[in-house]
Amino acid sequence: MSAQKRPLSPHLQIYSKQITSVMSILHRITGVILAVGSLGLLWVLVTLSLGEQTFSATQACLSSGLGRLALLAFSACLMYHFFNGIRHLFWDAGKGFAIPDVYRSGYTVIALTVLSTAGIWWLALQGGAA
């Protein structure tokens, strides 16, 4: 049986973007990225437990240009998902549903994401750790 091509609602392509919908899908996208990236944390832990020689390869990989770019993207995704996740927990508790509150908390999450990601990298580069 061939499926008929019926129009889907909502018509995402003609929807004007709103902070609410964009932040909602970003929560999912960063979640998927973090889920895949969590396997990177596993890789760090396993190679660390295997000894210095094995771990040096991990270090070389992560401190390369591409590795740092991945870490930067990962940390930004993590901070976004972290703060927006707390926003979701407040919603789950039934708080902050008024539209002005939703917008205010949304902009707060974006600001905190930028600030905390910058803070992480300031701390990392200070100690020469990255």
Next chain:
Amino acid sequence: MSLRDPLATARGLGSAKTGFGHWWAQRVSAVVLALLTPFVVYCLARYGIADYAELKAQFANPLWSAALVLYVLALFWHARLGLQVVVEDYVHHGVFEIVLQVLIKIVFSFAAVAAVIAIVRLASGS
């Protein structure tokens, strides 16, 4: 006040059936992650990955290692529940969807076990 029908409670299941358990597990793991993420991120940013000896020395503290075990368990649990919902929502291709769902379960169960073994190994100083 509960919005659940008393009869549903008596029968043990609401209209969402096992869905509530999934939803609740996602929230409980989220709370654990929300509490521990600042600590893990701070440690990673502070000590980084540059110094093998210094990084390994952190595991000598049992509380630090225990917190990390709790963290990875909550992390992989949360990740698997989240990916499951994403696949349920966007992948509608019979066999592929089932294979993907099973694969997600296997990969993240394996990840959780492997991470715990690695941490225990590091904590015991071997």
